[in-house]
Each structure stands twice: as C-alpha cells, then as structure tokens.
Amino acid sequence: MTKSVVRLIIAMILTAPVHAQVPNDPYPKPINATEGVVKVNFTEFATIPESRGQAARMMLLVDEPGTRRLFVNDMNGPLSSVSYDGKTVTPYVDVNDPTWEVRVQFNGNERGVQSFAFHPQFNQRGTRGFGKFYTLTDSTNMTPPADFKSLGEARTHDTVLLEWTARNPAAATYDGGPPRELIRWAQPFANHNGGHITFNPLARPNSPDFGLLYVGFADGGSGGDPMNMAQNLASAFGKIHRIDPLGTNSSNGKYGIPATNPFAGDNNPNTLGEIYAYGVRNPQHLFWDPRNGNMFMSDIGQNIVEEISPVTSGANLGWNAWEGNYRYISRSEVGLSDPRSDPKVTYPIVEYGQIDPLLQPSSAAIGGYVYRQKAIPQLANLLLFGDNPSGEIFYVNADNLPKGGQDPIRRVLFNDKGEPKTLLQLIKEKNAAQGKPAATRADLRFGQGPDGQIFILNKRDGVIRLLVP
16 A cells, blocks of 8 residues: 555545544644644745746755855756845756766656755855865666665666856856766655755854765655664665765775774774764754754654654764654554664654645645744754645754654744735745645755845746745
C-alpha cells in the first residue's frame, strides 16, 4: 500500500470535525488550532518566472552578503538572483543548460535541483573559496561511476554535488566554466533523493567549522528504508555529511574529509569519514540557533510521525529503528509502549502526527528558523517550522525546547488585511488572480535574508513572501 493510499484512508476516517482516534495514533489530541496563534504581516516581495510551463519550484532562498543579493533556485534548473528590495529578478545560471551537460532529472515532485550554497568566501578575492558555489542535483546522466552506491542493484538516476567557479562573483550572470563534480550517488529509487546543502552561517574565519559544507542526504527512497542504509555507517545514504569542498583527502581526491568528523579517525573501514550524523529518513532543512549555535534538522517521516530534531556530531537520529519518539515497526505502525527509551538515540524536540486534522490530506515536516531578531516582536525567540503540503507554519519556544510530542506546537498565520490566513489560502487566491487552477498543496519552504529576514517560498504561485513588522 502506497503512502498516498494510506493517507487517503486515514483522511476518510477523519469524517467528524473532532479529531477521531485511529489505531496506533501516538497523538490522539490534535494540534491546537486556536490557542496561542501568532499573526504576522507580510508582503509579496518578488515573483520568480515560470519554467517548463509551471510555477517555479522554489526550494531555497539564501543571502549572499558579499554581492548584496539574494539567490533562489527552481528545481527545474534555473538559479536566479533577487535584489535586496525585491524589485529585480535576474537569471543567474541554469543548471540544466545543455552547455553544462548536467542533465537535470526533474520528473516527479521530488527530483530536480535540490539545493545550493555559496562558499562564505565567494566574494573575497585571493581566498580559496573565491567565486565558488555548489549545487546538489538529480541527474539523468548515469554514465560516470558513482562514488556511493546503494546496497541494491537498482539505479534510477544519480544525485551529484557540483562546484561552480565564477570569474567575477559580482557579475549579473554566471561567467565561469563547467562545474566540477565532487560526489556522485547512485540512487536506487525515484524518491528521497537528496536534501539541503549549507555552510554553517555562524562559523567565522579560522573557526573549526568555517568553510565546511553540510550535506543532508536521504535514505535512498521507496519506503521504510528497505536496505537499512540509514543505520549503516558504511553507507552514504540516510546521513548528514560534512565535507571540505576545497580539500583532497577523500577516496576520489575531489574533496576533503575534516579530521574533526566523528568517524574520520576511528581506523574502521566500515565507517565513512564524511558522516557527521546518521539515522535520517528524508532531511529537508538544516538550521542553527544564532544565540547558542544549536543545530537542527527537519525530517519527513514515514506514515505516522514528522519531526524537528537537534543535530550534534556523531548523533544517531534514529531512523529506521525509530520514527520520531517511537520504535518503527512498519509503514503503518509504530510501537507506543517504550517511547524515547534508547539512550544512544537523539530524539526530536518536537514532532507531530501525519493524520492531524490541520494537515489533511497529507503532511511533511519542513524547517526551520530560530528568530532572534527584534523587528517582528511576536516572533522573537521562537523556533519556526512548518508543514510542506498544507503550508501550515508552527512555532515552539526556542529557549524552552520541548522533548518531543506535539502538545507545545502553536500556529503562525498570515495577517491579510485583518483576516488570518494560511499560506495555502494565499496561494489559492493568487492562483485565481493568475487565472490558474487553485493549488491543492503549498510546498512550503523557508528562506533567510539579511538582518534575520524571513522569506516564505512555495512551488505553486511563484511568489516569494517576506514577513514584515
């Protein structure tokens, strides 16, 4: 039974307005829809052009302070720059341009250009990172040998980490040559293809974490991690990796493995030195608390639990032995008798059930942001995250982090001329104005701008929204 069929059956069970308990539901009490709601003002900051006849499939927005531009990607291939005032959107580079011979695999909801990251020295002439940025993309080109293979024989497509080098970082469009390939993964299934790549934004020059690239990488797909790769330290799937993209001490000599990585110096041939943390299913976003440096991850669950979890060096985040706080049994069942009972596992700070009435007909956790600014007082000191399909945005107290469960979760709604609305409501209204069919899901994503700005992205109307005081 597929995940979508399971969700459809569950949705049919939920016929009453009150949350109906179903077998094996860890969260019989639904997310509170009205208590503690925070309302925020917003503006339509910019619009990203369509590609392949559909709204831009935006995954990520980042600030590149050296050139004073924002950048946003479309899973179909384009990477665009956006001026700080939002008035100018300029195509920067198309990863799928035939010139580069990358051949982006963008079929389906989950494949395409997954993420991108600018080296912190991108605009610093004379440094090793000058002009360099990175993309993580799915590719139809499976001719080159893979650095990392799954434990099965199937190979549906590859995911590649590429390094691009601009000659002039301030140029309006990319002026460099073809990208250099750093890592290639052979994917066994069409889903769970990659994740977020990012440099730690809090790392300063000469600090141990400066210039190291974090790569969130999913478990290879299908469902339930059928080859048990997430818990296997010899497999590159189901992990958060940390590499030095400018180093050379990896097996293929194209990147570096930091000596401070937890398994880099253990002299065990059955562990990969690239691994920073393991036991993840489909990690979607990595983010840090600027006040204390704590790192977090959003991970999409199987059919029952969605989670936001802390990440530390060497952490086992549980999957597929655990789904959130609960022992994973099957695609339709978790064990409720002994939650959080393995002291070696790092459990979520917050989690929620996929069948919650707010989230139907489907759900998938997406992070995240810890807001430590003062411009929007009602968001101060909150950890923000959301649900990808429904577009619901949630918060918990960043200074009093929960220990799992969904009871502490409260909603963030958009203040639209005095009327509180969800992101999906805003998208549907925009679709009507665009003369397009109303979206049935939001595909929510977060972006971060200068001075702690919070941007809200989606894949259904091409609009980047900015939260404002």
